[in-house]
Amino acid sequence: MPELPEVETIRSGLERHVAGRTFSTVDVLHPRAVRRHLAGAGDLSSALAGRRAGMPRRRGKYLWLPVDGDALLMHLGMSGQLVIGDPARPVTPHVRVRFAFADEGPDLRFVDQRTFGHMLLERGGAELPAAIAHIAPDPLDAAFDEARFAARLRHRRTGIKRALLDQSLISGVGNIYADEALWRARLHWARGTDGLRRPEVSRLVGAIREVFAAALRAGGTTFDGLYVHVNGESGYFSLGLAVYGREGEPCPRCGTAVRRDKFMNRSSFSCPKCQPRPRRGRW
DNA sequence: GCTTGCGCCTGAATGC
DNA sequence: TGCATTCAGGCGCAAG
Numbered sequence: 349m350p351e352l353p354e355v356e357t358i359r360s361g362l363e364r365h366v367a368g369r370t371f372s373t374v375d376v377l378h379p380r381a382v383r384r385h386l387a388g389a390g391d392l393s394s395a396l397a398g399r400r401a402g403m404p405r406r407r408g409k410y411l412w413l414p415v416d417g418d419a420l421l422m423h424l425g426m427s428g429q430l431v432i433g434d435p436a437r438p439v440t441p442h443v444r445v446r447f448a449f450a451d452e453g454p455d456l457r458f459v460d461q462r463t464f465g466h467m468l469l470e471r472g473g474a475e476l477p478a479a480i481a482h483i484a485p486d487p488l489d490a491a492f493d494e495a496r497f498a499a500r501l502r503h504r505r506t507g508i509k510r511a512l513l514d515q516s517l518i519s520g521v522g523n524i525y526a527d528e529a530l531w532r533a534r535l536h537w538a539r540g541t542d543g544l545r546r547p548e549v550s551r552l553v554g555a556i557r558e559v560f561a562a563a564l565r566a567g568g569t570t571f572d573g574l575y576v577h578v579n580g581e582s583g584y585f586s587l588g589l590a591v592y593g594r595e596g597e598p599c600p601r602c603g604t605a606v607r608r609d610k611f612m613n614r615s616s617f618s619c620p621k622c623q624p625r626p627r628r629g630r631w
Numbered sequence: 632g633c634t635t636g637c638g639c640c641t642g643a644a645t646g647c
Numbered sequence: 648t649g650c651a652t653t654c655a656g657g658c659g660c661a662a663g
Contacts, residue, residue: 380640384659409657426656427641462640464657506634514634515658523656613636614655 350424352486352520353563355409358430362404362413362456365432370450371396371415381444381458384479385468392469396420398450402474407489408519410480412473419473421480425464431457486520487556498549501541507630508544508552509537509616521556525563527592527617529555531599537609537616538629591617 350358374396376382376389385392395418402414413420424430435448435455445458445467458467470477485491497518504511511517512526521529530537532555535548544552566588590600595608599619609616 423658425640425658461642462656464640466658504633510634513657 350409350428351522351525351563352409352488353560355406355411355424355520356488356564358424359404359406359411361432362411362430365454366401366413366456367403368401369453370398370400371447372450372452373397373448375446375448376444377439377446378444378463380463381460381466382468384466392467395469396447407476407480408483408486408515409522410477410483412477412480414474415469417472417474419470419477420467421470421473421477422458422467423465425460425462425466427462428458428460428465431459433457482516483519484515484517486560487518487553488520488560492518494550494553497553498544498546501544501549504541505630506541507537508535508539508541509611510630511541512556513612518556520560523614524589524592525556525559528559528590531591531617531619531623532558534622536623536625536629537611537618539626540628540630543626591619593617 374393376393379389382389382392396415399415401420402416404411404413406412409423411422411424413422422428422430432454435452439446439457440459442459442461443457444460444463444465447456447458449455458465468479470479473479484497485493487494500517501508501511504517509526509530512521512529513523527537529552533548533552535544535552591606594606594617596605598604599606599622602619602621604619604621606617607620609618
């Protein structure tokens with residue numbers, strides 16, 4: 349699924365191919381794609397027609413396109429893609445929303461197999477949509493404040509991985525990158541947030557930044573010419589993951605077999621030697 | 632206010 | 648072979 353590095357690549361693609369262009373028609377092909385736009389699909393379509401897209405912005409895994417003072421807010425969910433291409437090409441089955449432009453140039457399509465993604469238009473939300481005001485800055489954002497993050501973390505009574513996945517504390521980190529960052533920082537996922545020392549928090553934030561930077565470098569997205577086409581899987585594939593999905597394989601640092609634990613109805617991967625389990629863990 | 636668990640959804644992988 | 652079940656994931660919401 350698209351994580352922060354992929355979303356950032358898409359944002360820059362929208363900047364290049366969509367910013368400054370005027371919408372002509374917006375077709376919502378699946379109602380679930382706009383389920384959070386409470387006024388309905390018709391309202392979203394008519395509100396956008398004839399209006400000009402501004403410079404796309406991002407917070408965590410959310411993207412928004414300012415439209416005058418309003419915001420077209422988008423989240424790609426698990427399987428969402430934004431594709432730009434020839435408007436005459438066939439509409440494939442998983443296209444949920446299609447945006448055509450007044451210049452009759454390449455159109456923008458929101459493609460999403462599993463429909464976890466969504467979009468909505470928020471009136472007056474261009475600066476920071478209220479719908480995502482609770483989302484914290486991500487560690488690549490200039491607004492990210494490590495001291496504040498550390499202080500909030502210590503006041504929590506939960507495990508570190510649960511906290512990393514809580515977008516109101518720190519944004520942009522999903523299950524895969526959480527495991528990779530914890531491995532780099534040599535922290536076990538069940539470590540209690542209240543027992544973390546300040547240097548450990550710094551190490552963790554540094555590790556998250558490294559993982560994001562590596563994913564950006566790896567080009568988790570293919571992005572050529574007119575096409576902004578995000579393949580959710582390709583990023584991880586080329587990144588070379590240390591622990592995620594590698595149960596039983598050797599830890600790249602010490603060779604110990606990677607362990608898999610059940611966590612929040614999903615999995616956590618870690619190295620039993622580099623990331624020792626705490627005596628009193630939280631999860 | 633904070634923490635935890637569920638439901639949403641579909642395609643791939645696995646089990647019988 | 649074919650059908651049924653499980654799993655993966657982020658997020659909003661409701662319950663504790």
